[in-house]
Amino acid sequence: MRVLITGAVEGLGRALCDQLLGNGHFVTAIDYNNEGLAELDQIWGDKISTIAADLSDRAELLNLLEKLKTDPPFDWVILNAGISATGRFEDIPANAYQKLLRINTEAPMIMAAGLAGSNMINKGGSIAFISSLSHATGYPGASVYCASKDAISAYAKSIRPACAKIGLHILTVYPGPVRTNHAERHAPKGADASKRMAPEVLAAHIVTALKGKKCRLYPGGVAKLSRVLGKLAPNTMSRLMRKIIYEKLGTTRF
């Protein structure tokens, strides 16, 4: 199988890369981190193709799509790259929000429509979008992150019928806290890292969900429970999130 992964150097993207390469699949890895890509090249040789692109840069993103068009089509496209911004809404500069919305919302939309719309994904193939558990709970202290992840969730749901018509399957993943540098940077001080899901475990859940052609994945017990509670009492859930996150936020990070 040929798999495309964005944000492949660190965290969940890296875990997916390692797992899929380990299973003998060919991976096209996208990231802005050149050194990280060089390292992947060194380890995996001709099993991997790496492309450096900053997905917050619109010109680079469009170039990337053109470049990908010269490759054979993919089977799985995993749109994983994402960033966060945590702190009081008003304390984070506007340009950080613009960048966040480009990487988390605009780029995956452009890639999905661009790839699926020009037959660059094989029939029977899949696109995976990574939303967030904040879709179920709200996320005071990261309202724009929450916006970006709700947007991508609705987008995935909206394109599902059109994709089904051309034989493509759409998976949306709603992970809770994952034990990555990303979570480390944005979690409130003193939060217990051992309660976060290991990226390798999440990657395995995602691979299983893709194989089973599931539409939605709330990985793990915490995510499943939060989803139900968020549905039953959305406002209570947001208020709870305020208590456990917003009121304990340390420094602003973006």
Place this chain on the structure above:
Amino acid sequence: MAEPRNILITGGTDGIGLKLAYTYANGGNNVVVTGRRSAEDVKGLLAVNITYIKADQAAPDEAANAIIRALAKLGWHHCDLAILNAGNGKAGDPLAENSRDLINRIDVNLTAPILISHALEELLMASANSKLVLIGSTSHRGASNFASYAASKAGLNGFARSLREEWRGRVNVQIIHPGPIATNMHDKAGFDPGIIKRIFLNPDFVARTIIRKIKKGRSPTSISFAARIIDYLTLRNWFSS
């Protein structure tokens, strides 16, 4: 009579925004509206007691800056009510939406309202009883014919849900999701709803309901066909107008 309030409405040159602007201005408030067109082009559209700011949301950061600069010039030291209503939509096959469409939809409908909220923070905090209202859409739950539009409105919903908690006790953040309305939005997007436009919500009804919902302040809240029926059944509406 109540003190006149400082009210900002984005996208006030047509549709719901225009109706809201007239209603609030006739109520004796200081109303400022924004739009993408030049002041010259909207002359004659707006009553003399409504001030216009050109702020094209296709460039979100410039729009937010333009609004703040203009409000400072007008001498606003606080804002009592901001209704972020400007938006565009386009129907069609989601896989045929090109990158330009997608970028424009997210910039105008999502990034711009977020950056404008951000820029308005000080003015809103300076009012004792201020409200920030976002106009979403019932399609925020997903719509197979309006994929990028649904995404942008879902983004606003997530933003409002989180910021409402953050600003609780300081600014009432609220999102209102109308169902399909018989405004020009659809024609502008090159979409002819045809006969079904007859069942779209009446713009006057929607504007009236938005004003009522802003007074109540609950969020999230939708304006749907059921609300339309309740509106009909309210005696008040049989006797008025």
